[in-house]
Amino acid sequence: xxxxxxVSPLLKVRGIGKSFPGVRALNGVDLALxxxxxxxxxxxxxxxxxxxxxxxAGVQPPDEGEIxxxxxxxSINTTxxxxxxGIALIHQELNLATNLSVGANVFLxxxxxxGGLIDDAxxxxxxxxxxxxxxxxxxPTTLVEDLTIGRQQMVEIAKALSINARILIMDEPTSSLxxxxxxxxxKVIKDLRSRGVSIIYISHRLGEVTELADHVTVLRxxxxxxxxxxxxxxxxxxxxxxxxxxxxxxxxHKQREPGEVVLxxxxxxxxxxxxxxxxxxxxxxxxxxxxxxxxxxxTEMLATLFGVTPALGGSIAIKGQPSEINSPLDAIRAxxxxxxxxxxxxxxxxxxxVRENMSLAALWRDQKKWGFLDFAKELEITxxxxxxxxxxxxxxxxxxxxxxxxxxxxxxxxxxxxMKPAVLLLDEPTRGIDVGAKREIYALMEELADAGVxxxxxxxxxxxxxxxxxxxxxxxxxxxxxxxxxxxLSEEAVMQLATGNxxxxxxxx
Amino acid sequence: xxxxxxxxxxxxxxxxxTSIMSDVFWGSYNLENVLxxxxxxxxxxxxxxxxxxxxxxxxxxxxxxxxxxxxxPWLLVEQEVSVPVALLAVFGFSLAVGLIHGILVAKVKLQPxxxxxxxxxxxxxxxxxxxxxxxxxxxxxxKGIRELATGEIPLFGFNFPMPCVFLVVVAVLAGVxxxxxxxxxxxxxxxxxxxxxxxxxxxxxxxxxxxxVICALCSGLGGLLFVLDVNSAQPVDFGNFYELYAIAAxxxxxxxxxxxxxxxxxxxxxxxxxxxxxNMIVLVDWIPTHIEYAIIxxxxxxxxxxxxxIKRAVxxxxxxxx
Ligand SMILES: Nc1ncnc2c1ncn2[C@@H]1O[C@H](COP(=O)(O)OP(=O)(O)OP(=O)(O)O)[C@@H](O)[C@H]1O
Ligand SMILES: [Mg+2]
Numbered sequence: 001x002x003x004x005x006x007v008s009p010l011l012k013v014r015g016i017g018k019s020f021p022g023v024r025a026l027n028g029v030d031l032a033l034x035x036x037x038x039x040x041x042x043x044x045x046x047x048x049x050x051x052x053x054x055x056x057a058g059v060q061p062p063d064e065g066e067i068x069x070x071x072x073x074x075s076i077n078t079t080x081x082x083x084x085x086g087i088a089l090i091h092q093e094l095n096l097a098t099n100l101s102v103g104a105n106v107f108l109x110x111x112x113x114x115g116g117l118i119d120d121a122x123x124x125x126x127x128x129x130x131x132x133x134x135x136x137x138x139x140p141t142t143l144v145e146d147l148t149i150g151r152q153q154m155v156e157i158a159k160a161l162s163i164n165a166r167i168l169i170m171d172e173p174t175s176s177l178x179x180x181x182x183x184x185x186x187k188v189i190k191d192l193r194s195r196g197v198s199i200i201y202i203s204h205r206l207g208e209v210t211e212l213a214d215h216v217t218v219l220r221x222x223x224x225x226x227x228x229x230x231x232x233x234x235x236x237x238x239x240x241x242x243x244x245x246x247x248x249x250x251x252x253h254k255q256r257e258p259g260e261v262v263l264x265x266x267x268x269x270x271x272x273x274x275x276x277x278x279x280x281x282x283x284x285x286x287x288x289x290x291x292x293x294x295x296x297x298x299t300e301m302l303a304t305l306f307g308v309t310p311a312l313g314g315s316i317a318i319k320g321q322p323s324e325i326n327s328p329l330d331a332i333r334a335x336x337x338x339x340x341x342x343x344x345x346x347x348x349x350x351x352x353x354v355r356e357n358m359s360l361a362a363l364w365r366d367q368k369k370w371g372f373l374d375f376a377k378e379l380e381i382t383x384x385x386x387x388x389x390x391x392x393x394x395x396x397x398x399x400x401x402x403x404x405x406x407x408x409x410x411x412x413x414x415x416x417x418x419m420k421p422a423v424l425l426l427d428e429p430t431r432g433i434d435v436g437a438k439r440e441i442y443a444l445m446e447e448l449a450d451a452g453v454x455x456x457x458x459x460x461x462x463x464x465x466x467x468x469x470x471x472x473x474x475x476x477x478x479x480x481x482x483x484x485x486x487x488x489l490s491e492e493a494v495m496q497l498a499t500g501n502x503x504x505x506x507x508x509x
Numbered sequence: 510x511x512x513x514x515x516x517x518x519x520x521x522x523x524x525x526x527t528s529i530m531s532d533v534f535w536g537s538y539n540l541e542n543v544l545x546x547x548x549x550x551x552x553x554x555x556x557x558x559x560x561x562x563x564x565x566x567x568x569x570x571x572x573x574x575x576x577x578x579x580x581x582p583w584l585l586v587e588q589e590v591s592v593p594v595a596l597l598a599v600f601g602f603s604l605a606v607g608l609i610h611g612i613l614v615a616k617v618k619l620q621p622x623x624x625x626x627x628x629x630x631x632x633x634x635x636x637x638x639x640x641x642x643x644x645x646x647x648x649x650x651x652k653g654i655r656e657l658a659t660g661e662i663p664l665f666g667f668n669f670p671m672p673c674v675f676l677v678v679v680a681v682l683a684g685v686x687x688x689x690x691x692x693x694x695x696x697x698x699x700x701x702x703x704x705x706x707x708x709x710x711x712x713x714x715x716x717x718x719x720x721x722v723i724c725a726l727c728s729g730l731g732g733l734l735f736v737l738d739v740n741s742a743q744p745v746d747f748g749n750f751y752e753l754y755a756i757a758a759x760x761x762x763x764x765x766x767x768x769x770x771x772x773x774x775x776x777x778x779x780x781x782x783x784x785x786x787x788n789m790i791v792l793v794d795w796i797p798t799h800i801e802y803a804i805i806x807x808x809x810x811x812x813x814x815x816x817x818x819i820k821r822a823v824x825x826x827x828x829x830x831x
Contacts, residue, residue: 308707327712328710329710332710346704349701349705350705352701360711367690371691372690373694415709
């Protein structure tokens with residue numbers, strides 16, 4: 001691997017170290033970023049990517065090491081200082097005041113004034129300029145809450161541009177974007193690069209990195225694991241550096257003889273798409289993917305199945321028994337489990353420990369007489385899951401907030417596996433998860449299917465759907481537009497149905 | 510444990526200061542008095558702690574105490590109801606108040622502040638109504654039941670006031686419930702993140718209602734003991750501001766108003782701190798009694814600021830040790 005750092009890098013980071021209680025998150029990390037360059041920063045979950053970026057953006061100070069801008073040592077201790085040096089972090093959880101207008105957000109904290117009062121006219125005029133730079137032809141008086149996630153992200157970028165940011169840091173920016181929004185983001189990134197802006201791009205989707213990056217820096221366990229120049233970037237070379245070995249086969253999917261029907265959904269109507277009814281069945285040992293564009297109503301369907309939002313009609317039968325599901329507890333008792341899409345909001349109690357999160361759904365089952373907690377059992381299932389899921393945590397009592405994104409997801413999955421469900425509902429199970437862990441999760445799905453669990457998984461990564469499902473259901477605007485068998489399954493077929501063309505391909509549901 | 514170190518230290522400081530400035534502080538009469546007040550306020554503080562842990566608040570405590578405090582002698586003396594029936598009525602009322610608050614908050618989705626603010630106005634108004642705004646008391650009768658609050662238990666050569674027994678029982682029950690049962694865990698979890706709790710199959714509404722019921726029952730017990738202790742109650746001001754003392758004790762004891770955290774021992778220490786402070790103001794001659802609120806306010810503020818500072822220092826130290 002070449003040490004191909006540019007001649008006079010815009011940003012250079014030397015020997016950065018950072019420790020948290022019980023964790024050495026970064027250890028002597030170097031990084032260089034050139035002018036007009038897109039640097040791909042990759043590594044397994046917990047490798048220290050986000051931590052390094054938080055240091056650059058002044059969110060957390062480093063314990064040691066130095067940061068150089070154009071050859072000069074700078075000190076960055078606050079976000080303010082980072083912004084002064086032109087470094088802006090586009091947060092994954094977008095940091096916009098959604099109740100305010102787009103213009104107000106772009107100039108939040110730096111309001112343009114006239115006679116001591118906010119000069120809305122000028123703010124709107126100015127912000128429109130920056131919105132144009134990211135290709136958003138949008139009225140700056142629109143409220144942010146009325147925009148899609150993809151557009152909100154563009155507003156964040158416009159905001160960064162308005163303070164003359166020279167370096168944009170994007171930490172997993174595409175994880176909640178649709179296909180189209182992702183493509184649009186790429187266009188904007190390439191455009192910004194040609195205007196002289198440099199970008200640090202973090203993603204677990206190696207395809208994205210291959211498409212965008214001029215240079216790749218790989219972290220492993222908080223240390224530099226290698227560099228790849230433009231010509232050297234490929235899926236395999238990145239994986240090799242990330243996990244230190246080859247991953248031969250990614251999906252190891254085998255067709256099984258499906259068992260009896262375990263879940264039968266008839267005429268299910270969700271509050272969001274009231275006039276469409278959903279029908280499908282799920283057999284034991286089957287892995288069924290649900291494809292569709294973002295907003296197709298897939299999450300809505302899972303939430304309704306699981307009793308989070310009330311069904312407006314229809315029936316659900318589990319193992320032949322008609323089940324009345326009015327709350328998540330009903331669903332759990334009937335043998336369903338749901339790992340929700342929004343990890344931090346719905347999957348985890350972020351300020352509780354790994355142990356408390358792992359056991360949360362199982363407490364009612366494992367309780368002793370009179371509702372007393374069974375601490376021994378709790379510890380046992382936690383240890384077991386931490387081990388089998390390979391959760392990287394300093395201990396059972398680590399607060400989940402301090403785990404890296406991928407490890408948080410493992411805690412969510414672990415929580416549901418302790419329930420030994422008959423039907424496992426997974427909503428974007430591998431979002432934000434590194435290649436190694438992804439493969440572990442795929443292997444786990446296979447293992448569960450072998451054990452007779454029926455798995456229904458929603459995914460926006462087409463590749464994953466193609467690789468993992470025995471059968472694929474496709475949704476469009478709250479409707480099941482089709483069902484594809486393994487033989488019928490192809491990218492085109494899914495896209496046809498996902499955009500609402502149910503006649504042309506597949507059997508219409 | 511870490512959470513209560515700070516407040517415990519402040520309590521010790523205030524006790525030391527008071528003992529230096531006044532020689533009667535350790536006298537058995539005064540000490541019994543402080544203990545009795547601590548016990549009474551401790552009970553209602555524990556109650557409100559449960560509501561605060563869910564991320565809610567209860568402003569109606571003082572008025573519930575007023576209704577119970579005036580209602581009990583009114584029932585016994587004016588209506589000549591038997592003691593068991595009167596006690597049943599008192600706790601039945603508290604239970605109903607808790608259920609109503611809980612249902613309005615959890616099911617109707619009203620804001621706890623609004624619901625209990627209305628309760629604050631409502632129960633005091635009702636009390637002033639049915640008593641005709643007349644002071645209610647036991648006179649010289651009912652010595653037996655009044656023993657519940659005025660009685661003493663000799664232990665280790667000291668006469669512990671009866672309310673201390675109630676406090677210990679309530680605190681132990683509350684501590685076990687919060688830390689050792691699945692319901693306590695549910696309360697902490699939903700106080701932290703209601704949505705995640707819901708997705709984990711927890712009946713969030715039921716648990717929130719339970720928290721308000723616990724709080725109202727503690728208020729009812731408190732009101733009962735308060736009036737048995739002082740013998741008579743004025744509808745216009747009995748229990749006035751007590752909810753604020755209770756909330757302050759809970760906050761001092763480590764409950765975050767954002768919900769999701771709190772320890773029972775901390776709350777009891779918080780309640781003790783408030784009472785020692787009030788005692789200090791009374792005992793020490795050169796502190797004018799009428800600035801009581803100012804002093805208590807300042808100490809609470811200092812307490813929470815110090816607590817935050819300690820927390821940050823600890824976090825920093827932990828981080829640098831790596
Ligand atoms: N505030 C914190 N307190 C304690 N530990 C932390 C904190 N922030 C991060 N860590 C730990 O530091 C390590 C690096 O975490 P980081 O979030 O940087 O990983 P990452 O590379 O971004 O992973 P992912 O791909 O999963 O997002 C992890 O082990 C994580 O648990
Ligand atoms: Mg990260």
